[in-house]
Amino acid sequence: MRHPAQRLFVYGVLIRELAKGRAGELIAGLDAGRPASVRGRLYALESAADGGWYPILLPESDGGIVRGILHDARSVDWPAMDDFEDAHDGPDAEYVRREIAVTLADGASATAFVYCYARSIPADAEPIPGGDFAAWLSQTGRVAIGGRE
Template sequence: MSRPRTGAAVSLPFFFYGTLRDSDPSHPVARALHRKLHPGVAASVSGRLHALPDPAGWYPALTEGAGDERVIGRLCAARAGFGPADLARIDAYEDCRVDDPAGSTYLRLPMAVRVAGRPDPVTAQVYRFNRPLPPEAVPIPHGDFGAWLVARGGRAYGTAP
């Protein structure tokens, strides 16, 4: 899939499945971002999810899945006033280099997102992992990073210890 142009990228909704999924008060990037978004709705995308360890906390990696594998998250639309600088801030947080896809840890791609109760998928921007999975990656078979963190007693990347 091709990347959205800047104008389209600002207007397309986002699908967040990891550290930016909710407005966590202890996560400064998520807190600032969610001030610029409408409250999201539960949604899912096709794919496989892994958790990656980091000294600053765990973070998820969405990769292509097989068959009916789904990743759980939230579909969020931007409020009026969300602009290119806000998009650039998210891209920087995700290490998504629009002008250097090969050097990016994540790629921001348009993907079909399923929302319960809606017959047709919604196209949204999704940050997909763009590296080989490291050996310490932990599979999350149920596809829900937040539930996995709670069950493990882990801390999300970028949140206060």
């Protein structure tokens, strides 16, 4: 029997420096994590609720580099995390939790759970060149969403 990933790769509002509100609560018990990356395309969406931005990831083995943090996930409350990410079995889910390949800064490989966008890319989605959501926020003067409830 295959064991599920015991790691979580975060690339957006679950990064400690960006996590506010419920996001901050959900990651409070995680380790400091290690810089890592996945392959794919990263976009930003503006939240109609608070005007902040959040990223969407489309994993692609031949895509660009998407930067984030790899955490030990043994303490994650997966049902609560899935609820926060709107990752469920219904047709209107915004994200899906998938196990994908992750590369650590030292070149080591691992697999981790990653929340990947489950819908078609919205017309107003902004590509994030360089695949680094936090850097994109800083460069554009935009802010991350205040937190999903």
